[in-house]
Amino acid sequence: MLTVALAKGALLKDSIRLFQSIGLDFSAFLEPGMRQLQIEDPTGRARALILRNGDVPVYVEYGQAHLGIVGYDVLQEKRANVAQLVDLGFGGCRMSVAVKQTSPYRSARDFPAHVRVASKFVGCARAYFHELDIPVELIYLSGSVELGPITGMSEAIVDLVATGTTLRENGLQELEVLFESTARLVGHPLSYRLNQDGMGEIVANMRQQVMVP
Amino acid sequence: MLTVALAKGALLKDSIRLFQSIGLDFSAFLEPGMRQLQIEDPTGRARALILRNGDVPVYVEYGQAHLGIVGYDVLQEKRANVAQLVDLGFGGCRMSVAVKQTSPYRSARDFPAHVRVASKFVGCARAYFHELDIPVELIYLSGSVELGPITGMSEAIVDLVATGTTLRENGLQELEVLFESTARLVGHPLSYRLNQDGMGEIVANMRQQVMVP
Numbered sequence: 139m140l141t142v143a144l145a146k147g148a149l150l151k152d153s154i155r156l157f158q159s160i161g162l163d164f165s166a167f168l169e170p171g172m173r174q175l176q177i178e179d180p181t182g183r184a185r186a187l188i189l190r191n192g193d194v195p196v197y198v199e200y201g202q203a204h205l206g207i208v209g210y211d212v213l214q215e216k217r218a219n220v221a222q223l224v225d226l227g228f229g230g231c232r233m234s235v236a237v238k239q240t241s242p243y244r245s246a247r248d249f250p251a252h253v254r255v256a257s258k259f260v261g262c263a264r265a266y267f268h269e270l271d272i273p274v275e276l277i278y279l280s281g282s283v284e285l286g287p288i289t290g291m292s293e294a295i296v297d298l299v300a301t302g303t304t305l306r307e308n309g310l311q312e313l314e315v316l317f318e319s320t321a322r323l324v325g326h327p328l329s330y331r332l333n334q335d336g337m338g339e340i341v342a343n344m345r346q347q348v349m350v351p
Numbered sequence: 352m353l354t355v356a357l358a359k360g361a362l363l364k365d366s367i368r369l370f371q372s373i374g375l376d377f378s379a380f381l382e383p384g385m386r387q388l389q390i391e392d393p394t395g396r397a398r399a400l401i402l403r404n405g406d407v408p409v410y411v412e413y414g415q416a417h418l419g420i421v422g423y424d425v426l427q428e429k430r431a432n433v434a435q436l437v438d439l440g441f442g443g444c445r446m447s448v449a450v451k452q453t454s455p456y457r458s459a460r461d462f463p464a465h466v467r468v469a470s471k472f473v474g475c476a477r478a479y480f481h482e483l484d485i486p487v488e489l490i491y492l493s494g495s496v497e498l499g500p501i502t503g504m505s506e507a508i509v510d511l512v513a514t515g516t517t518l519r520e521n522g523l524q525e526l527e528v529l530f531e532s533t534a535r536l537v538g539h540p541l542s543y544r545l546n547q548d549g550m551g552e553i554v555a556n557m558r559q560q561v562m563v564p
Contacts, residue, residue: 141502146494175498187502190494200490202504277413281403285388289354289400291415 140184140335143198143206145191148300149321152228153207157186160343194324195220201326204337210319211298215261220324224345229321231300233262235314238287243294246270246314255294256286263296266316284308353397353548356410356419361513362534363401365441366420370399373556407537408433414539417550423532424511428474433537437558442534444513446475448527451500456507459483459527468507469499476509479529497521 144153144164154164162179164186166172176187187203194208195218207226211233235246235255243249249272256277257263267274277292279285286292288308298319299305299312323344330337357366357377367377375392377399379385389400400416407421408431420439424446448459448468456462462485469490470476480487490505492498499505501521511532512518512525536557543550 175495176501187498188495189498190492192493193495196490196492197502197504200504202502277409279403279409280405282388282401282406285400285402288389289410289415291410291413 139178139182140205140337140340141203142184142186143194143203143208144186144188145194145206145208145212146188147191149191149207149209149229150188152226152321156207156226156344156347159347160340162186162340192216198324198326201329204326204329204335205340206324207321208324209298210317210322211259211262213322213324214317214319215259217261219327221327221330222322223325223330223341224323224348226321226323226344226348230318231298232318233259233296233316234299234312235266235294235296235316236284236287236299236305236310236312237294239309239311241287241293241311243313246272246294249274249294253294254286254292255296256283256292257296258283259296259298262316266296284310352391352395353418353550353553354400354416355397356400356402356407356416356421358404358407358419358421358425359401360404362404362420362422362442365439365534369420369439369557369560372560373553375553405429411537411539414542417539417542417548418553419537420534421537422511423530423535424472424475426535426537427530427532428472430474432540434540434543435535436538436543436554437536437561439534439536439557439561443531444511445531446472446509446529447512447525448479448507448509448529449497449500449512449518449523449525450507452522452524454500454506454524456526459485459507462487462507466507467499467505468509469496469505470509471496472509472511475529479509497523 162184166177167188178185191212194206195216197203198206198220199218237243251273252275254275256279260276260278283295283297286295375397379390380401391398404425407419408429410416411419411433412431450456464486465488467488469492473489473491496508496510499508
């Protein structure tokens with residue numbers, strides 16, 4: 139049976155809506171108090187898993203899910219061996235460098251060597267500063283990264299920014315944008331090549347849905 | 352000012368109660384809708400940060416928090432350079448290996464070579480299987496680890512078990528216990544040695560509270 143991996147959180151509603159538009163209904167995941175981690179579409183043609191963002195590419199890479207929907211940010215961070223099939227357009231945000239509004243730095247190029255940068259996305263941060271040839275000390279945090287500069291543990295952060303409200307509320311400002319991110323449909327490369335469980339048709343239908351304005 | 356790092360989640364209530372018992376009140380973190388990440392005790396003697404579990408040792412290691420309360424499981428996984436000061440007794444759970452109830456394995460020693468093990472605690476899992484001299488393929492997952500065996504992605508998991516309800520609900524059973532875990536008071540080693548901001552007295556008071564039955 140076709141298995142799809144859905145990410146909890148900000149992308150879930152739009153992901154479910156998109157699958158509904160091609161005839162697969164996983165809206166049971168939106169019911170309050172829902173505790174199941176895997177459900178079947180009522181027609182019995184497909185199954186969905188609900189996962190943390192970062193786990194979506196893992197299940198797809200191992201072929202446990204044929205398809206998954208996850209942010210480009212996660213794909214950049216995890217560098218999982220999955221096929222990026224469709225840019226779905228929703229879930230727009232950007233990966234940015236931010237500092238305190240009172241910071242003297244106006245650009246990442248102003249950072250002194252070995253500046254401390256806190257991030258959930260240390261892979262993305264490492265690649266970015268390496269590219270700029272700025273040696274930085276990365277501090278991995280799993281949440282509330284904005285506390286890094288607030289407490290003085292780090293001068294800067296690299297984090298996802300959607301509206302910028304969290305940054306402003308915490309007295310931070312964006313300096314640089316590493317990249318823009320949107321939700322992506324990803325697939326298990328071999329299953330896609332072999333068109334297992336009708337994957338090709340699903341992907342084609344989804345591409346059609348996304349192209350319709 | 353003395354700064355303490357508190358972990359969100361299962362340990363928070365008991366951590367706050369313990370600080371209350373030595374005269375520091377951070378109960379504002381328990382108010383519904385609380386969004387602040389750092390608060391001061393009403394007497395103005397100390398500040399508390401509220402963090403994800405795994406970030407507590409980071410803030411303490413960097414000296415941004417003098418003290419922190421976090422599970423022994425996190426300390427084992429992160430191997431942060433912090434001083435373990437007091438075993439607080441609460442938050443009891445164990446790190447266990449579990450498999451499906453229908454699995455043929457009755458002990459980790461039955462596992463075939465290169466068995467797949469999913470875990471949030473890949474460091475603990477790696478150390479355990481290395482000790483047993485069993486080569487395993489570790490799969491890092493950030494949540495809902497029980498889906499690993501359910502979907503067939505992994506034969507086993509290494510995860511924290513408190514009551515065992517989650518395992519049972521997902522058709523899994525415990526095979527082995529890696530270690531027992533409880534909440535620990537940890538401190539920044541140098542600050543503790545220098546008795547900064549009255550840390551020594553706080554630690555002594557806490558030790559007293561914990562020893563009183």
